[in-house]
Amino acid sequence: MKFSFFHLMPYPYLPDxxxxxxxxxxxxxxxxxxxxxxxxxxxxxxxxxxxxxxxxGFDGIAVNEHHQSAYGLMPSPNxxxxxxxxxxxxxxxxxxGNAIGIRGNPLRVAxxxxxxxxxxxxxxxxxxxxxxxxxxxxxxINPVKSRSRFNEAHDLIIKAWTSPELFSWYGESYEYRxxxxxxxxxxxxxxxxxIPGAGSAETMKFCAERKYTYMSVYAPTRIVRRWFDGYxxxxxxxxxxxxxxxxxxxxxxxxxxxxxxxxxxxxxxxxWLYHKGLRQTPEMVTPPGYMSPGSxxxxxxxGMRGLGVSSYEDLLASGQAxxxxxxxxxxRLGTLYAELGGFGQLIGLFAIGPSTHExxxxxxxxxxxxxxxxLRPLGTKAEVSPGAST
Amino acid sequence: MADGAPTEEFLELTGGRVHLxxxxxxxxxLFLHAAGGAGVWHPFHQAIADAGFxxxxxxxxxxxxxxxxxxxxxxxxxxxxxxxxxxxxxxxxPHVVGASFGGxxxxxxxxxxxxxxxxxxxxxxxxxxxxxxxVTDIFLLPPxxxxxxxxxxxxxxxxxxxxxAPPDLDAVIAAYREATSLARFSWVPYLSDPKLERRLGRIxxxxxxxxxxxxxxxPVEHARRYAARIPGAAYAEVPDCGHAMYFxxxxxxxxxxxxxxxxxxxxxxxxxxxESGASR
Numbered sequence: 001m002k003f004s005f006f007h008l009m010p011y012p013y014l015p016d017x018x019x020x021x022x023x024x025x026x027x028x029x030x031x032x033x034x035x036x037x038x039x040x041x042x043x044x045x046x047x048x049x050x051x052x053x054x055x056x057g058f059d060g061i062a063v064n065e066h067h068q069s070a071y072g073l074m075p076s077p078n079x080x081x082x083x084x085x086x087x088x089x090x091x092x093x094x095x096x097g098n099a100i101g102i103r104g105n106p107l108r109v110a111x112x113x114x115x116x117x118x119x120x121x122x123x124x125x126x127x128x129x130x131x132x133x134x135x136x137x138x139x140x141i142n143p144v145k146s147r148s149r150f151n152e153a154h155d156l157i158i159k160a161w162t163s164p165e166l167f168s169w170y171g172e173s174y175e176y177r178x179x180x181x182x183x184x185x186x187x188x189x190x191x192x193x194x195i196p197g198a199g200s201a202e203t204m205k206f207c208a209e210r211k212y213t214y215m216s217v218y219a220p221t222r223i224v225r226r227w228f229d230g231y232x233x234x235x236x237x238x239x240x241x242x243x244x245x246x247x248x249x250x251x252x253x254x255x256x257x258x259x260x261x262x263x264x265x266x267x268x269x270x271x272w273l274y275h276k277g278l279r280q281t282p283e284m285v286t287p288p289g290y291m292s293p294g295s296x297x298x299x300x301x302x303g304m305r306g307l308g309v310s311s312y313e314d315l316l317a318s319g320q321a322x323x324x325x326x327x328x329x330x331x332r333l334g335t336l337y338a339e340l341g342g343f344g345q346l347i348g349l350f351a352i353g354p355s356t357h358e359x360x361x362x363x364x365x366x367x368x369x370x371x372x373x374x375l376r377p378l379g380t381k382a383e384v385s386p387g388a389s390t
Numbered sequence: 391m392a393d394g395a396p397t398e399e400f401l402e403l404t405g406g407r408v409h410l411x412x413x414x415x416x417x418x419x420l421f422l423h424a425a426g427g428a429g430v431w432h433p434f435h436q437a438i439a440d441a442g443f444x445x446x447x448x449x450x451x452x453x454x455x456x457x458x459x460x461x462x463x464x465x466x467x468x469x470x471x472x473x474x475x476x477x478x479x480x481x482x483x484p485h486v487v488g489a490s491f492g493g494x495x496x497x498x499x500x501x502x503x504x505x506x507x508x509x510x511x512x513x514x515x516x517x518x519x520x521x522x523x524x525v526t527d528i529f530l531l532p533p534x535x536x537x538x539x540x541x542x543x544x545x546x547x548x549x550x551x552x553x554x555a556p557p558d559l560d561a562v563i564a565a566y567r568e569a570t571s572l573a574r575f576s577w578v579p580y581l582s583d584p585k586l587e588r589r590l591g592r593i594x595x596x597x598x599x600x601x602x603x604x605x606x607x608x609p610v611e612h613a614r615r616y617a618a619r620i621p622g623a624a625y626a627e628v629p630d631c632g633h634a635m636y637f638x639x640x641x642x643x644x645x646x647x648x649x650x651x652x653x654x655x656x657x658x659x660x661x662x663x664x665e666s667g668a669s670r
Contacts, residue, residue: 028530137530142577144570283530288569288577297563 001379002245003372004060004094004347005053005364009046009080011070012354013038014276024280026069027134039073045357046073047083052361053350054088056368060125062094062347067102067131068138071277078112085120093120096194096215096347097127102141106153106174110160110181117185124187127194127215128154134284144289147202149173161190194248197227199302200295201234208234208242215248215347218278221319221339223302224249228340244344244379249336252321253348254355255366259325265359266323267312272353274315326370333371337378344379396431396439401448401478406457408475409449414439417508417656418484420476421447422492425528425572427637428454434636437644443485443651448475450492452571465517465575465583468495469502476506485651486595489513489635490608491572497586497616500593507595509654511647512616513635514601514608519582523609527580529573542604542632581608590619597623598650600643602631624650 011034014025022029050061063080066072074080077095084093093116098109117124130150136143152171159167159179166180185191193212197203198219204227207214214231216224228247235242252273254266286296315321319339322332337343348367351360396413411431419438423430428449439445451459451471462471472495476484485508488496493515500507516525526539537544576582597620601613610627617625628635628642636643 136577137527140578142573144574144577281530281532283532286566287529288566288573291566293563293567293570296566297559300559300562 001372001375001377002059002345003368003375004062004092004248004345005050005058006062006064006094006096006250006347006349007046007050007351008064008071008273008277008349009042009073009351010272010277010353011039011042011073012272014070018276022279024134024284025071025276026066026280027138027284029070031068033070042073046351047080047087049351049357049360049364050080050084051087053364053368054084054091056365057372058091058368060092060094060347061088062096064096064127065099065129065131067099067135069134078109078116081116081124082119085116085123092123092125094125094194094347095127096125096196097129099129099131099135100153100157101130101146101150102135102139103153106156107160107176107179109153110157111183113157113191114161114181114183114185117187117191118183122186122191124185124191125194125213126191127196128157129196132285133287133290134280136287136290137284142289143287145173146290158190161185196250197231199223199227199230199298201230204230204234205237207231207246208238211242211246213246213248213345215345216250218274218320221336224319225340228343232341244342244381247343248345248347249340249343250347250349251319251336252352253329253350253363253367254321254323254359255326255329255363255371256359257325257362257366259328262324262328265355266321269353269355269359270315270321270323271312273349274310274320277353326366329367330371330374333375334378337375342379346375346379396435396445396447400455401475403459403471403474403478405459405461405471406451408451408457408478409455411435411447412445414442414444416442416444417651418479418481419443419445419651420472420479420481420484420486421445422472422486422488422495423447423450423453424490424492424635425568427489428456428568432636432640434640434644437640438487438648438651441644441648441652443648446479446481446484450495450571452574453568458571463574465494465498468575469498472499473503473506482506483508483656485509485511485654485656487511487513487647487651488515490633491516491576491581493517494581494583494586497590497593498583500595500597501586501589504592504594507593508656509651510593510595510597510620511650512597512599512613513643513647514605514610514613514633515599515616516576516581516608516612517583517586518612518615519579519584519587520609520611520615523611525581525609525612526607528607529569529577539606540632540634541638542602542630543638587615587619590616591621593620596650596654598626598646599623600626600628600646602633602635602639603627603629604631605633607633 053061063077065077081093113126160181169176195207196215196217256262319336396411399410401408449456451462486496493512494517500510599613599617601610617623631639
């Protein structure tokens with residue numbers, strides 16, 4: 001099993017009347033509520049936490065891209081990755097990912113990732129995401145074009161990284177007469193690719209065809225199981241069994257010395273994430289065209305509930321958060337491992353809400369020293385029979 | 391209402407099928423529907439037919455029962471689409487009436503092919519970019535606020551099911567499909583063509599611009615700007631009415647439209663003699 005420390009870089013200082021006064025902490029949430037002095041201190045603290053995870057022996061440290069939101073303060077994940085290249089030395093630096101669906105110029109992403117790969121000595125993992133619904137409002141990109149823009153940007157970036165010669169590009173959304181990447185990435189043929197999935201069969205096939213890592217996003221275990229099985233089936237259809245490392249389970253984690261303390265401290269953090277950080281209107285989640293009518297039908301009939309309505313207890317029971325003492329967390333993750341049919345990467349969201357720096361450092365340290373050793377042997381072989389967990 | 395229900399038909403074009411409602415006899419009136427209202431035959435339409443006109447109401451690409459026409463990507467494609475529709479229907483120079491989103495299409499059509507338009511009626515048309523009077527973002531409005539935005543006096547009975555009612559999945563998917571089609575044509579620039587305003591001087595047909603007095607979606611300044619820029623355009627307001635227009639004040643809107651159509655009979659046009667026999 002490989003372990004990553006994923007930082008969402010939230011802006012946790014929401015007003016007391018947030019729940020009644022605002023639909024969301026994104027898109028239209030007034031930026032007068034952002035205090036630059038606090039924000040500056042948060043960046044310093046958050047980078048310290050990522051660097052600490054590197055020192056503790058996490059295999060990866062992860063950042064992502066979000067816009068116009070208190071949910072996450074990283075409009076440019078590549079800037080954060082650049083900062084990490086100079087003060088970490090072991091962990092892979094995972095950009096999960098660049099939102100290439102909403103970028104105006106995807107060639108710039110190819111250039112920046114290539115730079116990061118060189119600066120980090122070949123430690124970059126490159127995730128690509130479409131960008132979430134509200135970002136299509138915020139960056140004025142037509143959501144109807146989301147998937148075609150994503151696919152075209154992906155194809156262009158891969159070709160830019162790998163082509164040994166200048167080429168021209170004439171696509172539906174982008175045209176370049178001269179693509180001639182300087183610098184080229186260090187890793188050959190290019191940095192490993194991560195793609196988050198949320199149930200789309202098209203995405204499962206896309207990842208399986210290219211042997212990209214398929215990672216889960218917030219969803220109950222029974223639904224993530226369906227996604228992972230879909231990816232495994234897509235690989236089987238192509239005649240191979242995916243390396244367990246190509247399947248990554250991402251989940252919010254909070255560890256403290258005892259169960260009692262973990263729940264007392266972890267509850268407000270998990271509740272902040274799901275009830276405030278991810279609070280959105282349906283119009284923000286699914287702008288027109290962001291999903292195909294068929295996919296929307298699938299989501300609506302799958303019984304998935306809005307993220308804002310599940311209680312803390314429901315979130316724990318459904319595998320959407322893992323909280324407890326080191327022993328409890330190890331046991332719970334072992335159970336989830338079995339219920340999900342196995343996975344070779346665990347991407348822990350350790351910094352997701354109004355937790356203090358001390359709490360994040362302690363949770364991360366306990367996980368690294370007491371949970372990782374227990375789970376490390378899992379996920380190294382492809383076939384996992386249910387119940388094989390410790 | 392003399393003739394009752396309209397006939398329903400499908401036009402076969404190269405890119406797919408267009409669903410069309412038709413009723414009445416007389417000079418042809420091509421009606422271009424708003425973002426809502428595809429495939430709806432309203433008392434407003436019947437009133438125009440009853441006044442002695444043949445009303446032809448097609449569904450836009452990706453709306454109602456019309457096919458997607460994926461190659462129709464933007465407003466310029468819609469103009470060519472409707473030129474195809476007019477040709478398929480044998481409409482050489484019909485009256486053209488457009489509401490809201492359909493009004494934008496009508497205005498673009500009249501700018502592109504002024505000689506193909508017998509008369510033009512714009513009912514609170516979208517299409518202009520007026521930064522100091524922005525159009526409300528319809529894509530971000532939750533259903534409850536949408537009703538309050540569309541009506542001057544929102545109906546007491548909810549137009550949308552209560553949150554407790556089990557969702558009608560087919561209706562949700564159908565609404566999402568139409569919203570997707572609208573977004574395809576109008577996400578950005580938002581419900582407008584920044585070049586349209588300076589082209590409006592090309593319009594030669596007699597034009598009427600009608601605005602509901604209390605339009606909370608498309609500010610009334612848009613209608614006034616259309617009236618100011620289209621040569622010789624007449625302007626009228628319907629009081630105590632919101633953007634829902636003929637859903638809120640059907641008789642008043644029908645009267646404005648039929649008054650304009652009757653005043654500008656196609657046969658009175660200088661081109662009419664040359665065209666006689668050419669049109670259907």
